[in-house]
Amino acid sequence: MPRVMIVEDEAIISSLIKAYLKNLRYEVAGEAYNGEDAVSLAKSVKPDIVLMDISMPGHYDGIRTAQEILKEQDTPIIFLTSHTDAETIDRATGLSPYGYLFKPIKQIELKVAIDIALSRKGVEERLQASEARYKTTEETLRVHQNQLEKMVALQTADLIEAKEAAEEANRAKSEFLTNMSHELRTPMHQILSFAKFGMSKIGTAPDEKLFGFFEKIVTSGTRLMALLNDLMDLSLMTSGKMSHQKEKYDLIWILKNTLVDMKRHFEEKGIQLDFEKPDISTAVICDNIRIEQVFRNLLSNAIKFTPSGKRIEIRIEAADIVILEKRFAGVKIAFIDQGVGIPENELDTIFEKFSQSTRTKTGAGGTGLGLAICSEIIKHHGGVINAANNAFGGATFSIILPYQPHS
Ligand SMILES: Nc1ncnc2c1ncn2[C@@H]1O[C@H](COP(=O)(O)OP(=O)(O)OP(=O)(O)O)[C@@H](O)[C@H]1O
Ligand SMILES: [Mg+2]
Structure with a gap:
């Protein structure tokens, strides 16, 4: 009532x-x-x-x-x-x-006035309630819309990033294919030319001349073999099947073995090699063949990108490896060259497969696989590999392998 x-x-x-x-x-x-x-x-x-x-x-x-x-x-x-x-x-x-x-x-007028007033009040209250509901719904809708817009923006950004990554991968891949066919054809062409030339000169050219042809065939064949080995390693790497047979070795012994092979390349290019035996233990647990492969890759890069008449220094010293804030004693071996160096913003990306720096890309040869393989091998040894530019010019590639004095 x-x-x-x-x-x-x-x-x-x-x-x-x-x-x-x-x-x-x-x-x-x-x-x-x-x-x-x-x-x-x-x-x-x-x-x-x-x-x-x-x-x-x-x-x-x-x-x-x-x-x-x-x-x-x-x-x-x-x-x-x-x-x-x-x-x-x-x-x-x-x-x-x-x-x-x-x-x-009058009584009747009083009744009508009160009834109308109460009914208007009821209508107004319902209107207010529905306005409040409308406002809440509108607010919820706005919040949802904002969330939706944010999600769409995020997804669009992700898509753009994925698209750019795919385009970049595609670009690197086609660059790799171009490089690779060039790298395969050049030595193959040399092998065929010198073999044909040699065949036509049998009986007429002196033995030293024929020996020279065979030597060129061997060089090109070796280059081809190295390339095929890199490709093999790439496929092992991508399938996660690269195996390592580790034993205790002296790093200096492995380095010297590598240098026996590489000496010729230093001499051919007229680059001086500086190496002084360090006064520390250099025993590590490693796969000597793989570590030799890393040394050979780093040295051939250093030689490739250093002009004649300059020097390459190999320095071995004790250094710590820091992985996830944990510190391990290690042996560091640095290859310090006086070559073209690496653009600062590419010091990390050159370790990616098929990647070559913008400074050397044009005509330096190679396929951009060497450092990716080195990096994978060093990772398998629990070590680190890193590139830096020298204050006096050129680049330094260093590896630190965990030190194993008692194993
Ligand atoms: N010592 C160096 N000085 C300057 N740039 C270097 C040096 N070593 C590597 N780089 C740069 O890093 C790139 C990648 O090197 P990586 O060894 O992976 O490939 P590559 O030498 O081009 O080809 P590959 O080793 O497969 O024959 C090189 O193309 C070069 O741009
Ligand atoms: Mg290389």
């Missing part, structure tokens, strides 16, 4: 309204005879609707009283008035009242 509060200074009118309300089966929530009392009564009884006389004695007239009540609560107010002057109506209208009743009030 709706609870109605009456604010009316004239006791007769107030009683009459009360009687009407009773007849109409509304509950009287309370009665006030002036504005101040009405404000505190409304606060305590919280009526569903207020019937408010406009003209009342005291500080507060009905309109001011209504303003005070509306500051605290959202109660529908119906004004009761005998005034119809424009100013009063304007002031009252400013409060968006739920109705006006002109005195003398």
